[in-house]
Amino acid sequence: MSKKLNLKYVFVVGGVMSGVGKGVAAASIGKILQSRNFNVTATKIDPYVNVDAGTMNPTEHGEVFVLDDGTECDQDMGNYERFLNCDLASTNYMTTGSVYQTVINRERNLGYGGKCVEVVPHIPLEILSRIDKAAAKNNADIIITEIGGTVGEYQNVLFLEAVRMLKLRKPNDVVLVLVSYLPLQGKEGELKTKPTQYAVRELNSAGLQPDIIIARASVPIDKKRKDKIAFNCSMREEDIISAPDVISIYEVPINFEKDNISEVILKKMSLRPRGRDLKEWGDLVHTIINTEKPVRIGIVGKYFNTGDFVLTDSYLSVLEAVKHAAFFIKRKPVIEWLNAEDFDTALNPMHKNNLKKLSEYNGIVIPGGFGERGIEGKIAVTRHCRENKIPYFGLCYGMQIAVIEFARSVLGWKQAHTTEINAETSHPVIDILPEQKKNLAEKNFGASMRLGAYPAVLKKGSIAYSAYKKYLISERHRHRYEVNPIYIEELEKKGLVFSGFSSDKKLMEIIELSHKEHPFFLGTQFHPEFKSRPLNPHPLFVEFIKTGIKH
Numbered sequence: 001m002s003k004k005l006n007l008k009y010v011f012v013v014g015g016v017m018s019g020v021g022k023g024v025a026a027a028s029i030g031k032i033l034q035s036r037n038f039n040v041t042a043t044k045i046d047p048y049v050n051v052d053a054g055t056m057n058p059t060e061h062g063e064v065f066v067l068d069d070g071t072e073c074d075q076d077m078g079n080y081e082r083f084l085n086c087d088l089a090s091t092n093y094m095t096t097g098s099v100y101q102t103v104i105n106r107e108r109n110l111g112y113g114g115k116c117v118e119v120v121p122h123i124p125l126e127i128l129s130r131i132d133k134a135a136a137k138n139n140a141d142i143i144i145t146e147i148g149g150t151v152g153e154y155q156n157v158l159f160l161e162a163v164r165m166l167k168l169r170k171p172n173d174v175v176l177v178l179v180s181y182l183p184l185q186g187k188e189g190e191l192k193t194k195p196t197q198y199a200v201r202e203l204n205s206a207g208l209q210p211d212i213i214i215a216r217a218s219v220p221i222d223k224k225r226k227d228k229i230a231f232n233c234s235m236r237e238e239d240i241i242s243a244p245d246v247i248s249i250y251e252v253p254i255n256f257e258k259d260n261i262s263e264v265i266l267k268k269m270s271l272r273p274r275g276r277d278l279k280e281w282g283d284l285v286h287t288i289i290n291t292e293k294p295v296r297i298g299i300v301g302k303y304f305n306t307g308d309f310v311l312t313d314s315y316l317s318v319l320e321a322v323k324h325a326a327f328f329i330k331r332k333p334v335i336e337w338l339n340a341e342d343f344d345t346a347l348n349p350m351h352k353n354n355l356k357k358l359s360e361y362n363g364i365v366i367p368g369g370f371g372e373r374g375i376e377g378k379i380a381v382t383r384h385c386r387e388n389k390i391p392y393f394g395l396c397y398g399m400q401i402a403v404i405e406f407a408r409s410v411l412g413w414k415q416a417h418t419t420e421i422n423a424e425t426s427h428p429v430i431d432i433l434p435e436q437k438k439n440l441a442e443k444n445f446g447a448s449m450r451l452g453a454y455p456a457v458l459k460k461g462s463i464a465y466s467a468y469k470k471y472l473i474s475e476r477h478r479h480r481y482e483v484n485p486i487y488i489e490e491l492e493k494k495g496l497v498f499s500g501f502s503s504d505k506k507l508m509e510i511i512e513l514s515h516k517e518h519p520f521f522l523g524t525q526f527h528p529e530f531k532s533r534p535l536n537p538h539p540l541f542v543e544f545i546k547t548g549i550k551h
Ligand code: GLN
Pocket: 367, 368, 369, 370, 371, 395, 396, 397, 398, 420, 478, 479, 480, 481, 482
């Protein structure tokens, strides 16, 4: 048996500015090293004090991603799962808040044996021990760790200190990658390297020298600029990797390999390459780039606006899941963001006209959400889709909204609602889980929803069953409210099909209308989007898009 290698560490940090694609760069490096037959896992470090991402508004920090074990985390974790095609766990995620919480609890339990507990080294040591635990749990040869934030800011200094300490201990096992940005000056101007040089100085002042620089820019970086960065930052030209803008994030691993990034990393870690297999991934990228025939999907949501900007990050996994399914059936996904409030006729009677535009789409998705804003607009959209046979896919809140709409329009319960919005409604068709009532009363909001993967049983002959092609599924949840069991029988009598439920039949997981009523009208209490992968698209998204194309 071959000797187990030393664990190798790749750290990814960002320079110059945020939003340059550090998460995708980290996930892509992981993918490439995986394609060279190493066992790879990834961890994400978020520098904020929140213990997890669960309490943050999506417009603040993008989508809250949920893992199988219920961890509410950063959307980059979704990128790792999608690129590496793996299921991660709480051990793969940490924040400043969670690290401090562990250290403080340990101190309270005399875990430091009466020593003075200090920011350095105890915080970096806890960070390193978590990285090692994540690697061990995933039996990894290489662990990629992305450090959130940008070098030079105060928030992530302790994480950089952890890298410094580790490099000191294991100089041959650690590779530090700086993802930096090169602005293009003027229309025909040149790529400017100075901000990257300053970012490297910042790293130097933290006691670190990057091993690799990923040069993000709108265009590929030429040899002259590579030489300039290499010379000024005491590096070799081959260590500077060109990372121009791409059509699809899934192109990134292929692009990095054009500059031989895997050879460079493996050499620095004294690892011998073990073959190379990026073929399936390459085929996917070929489909993405060369598919012309569109499928148009409208996503109706509310977390779009921050100041003058429109952010679609809040629904990142939904977006990716739609894309995966579209690529799978060789269609080009054309996704449009529709603001829920633009369909609320109480806000403006003219909004009625917007409903007509819904038939321009192959399908409409109503994703997850919380609270009152936009809900009447979403209900109006749902009704229009149901009555006009437009393919409809409701995710979590979207499923609850479909039940409310059905109860109002088909059963005539005009006031039917979720108690999240109207606690006094005559027909609380969506109601809070009994165990959740206590959490709300005690203001216990952190990590207290129904979270993570739960099994569900599917009904034979249903659309859900024909999509999954199996009876037992496991899907990820993030909600406090549920279909109220006292109304199930009456809803069923009028044609609402409960096609997925918990094995004790207490919790309803999927609703749908039969094929005879509607080509595709389906809602899930869980979030299928969290499990969709580019090479393994989610069966319900595939079924939705397939039907959408036919209609
Ligand atoms: N607000 C709803 C609930 O808490 C739906 C949540 C969601 O869409 N993730 O049950």
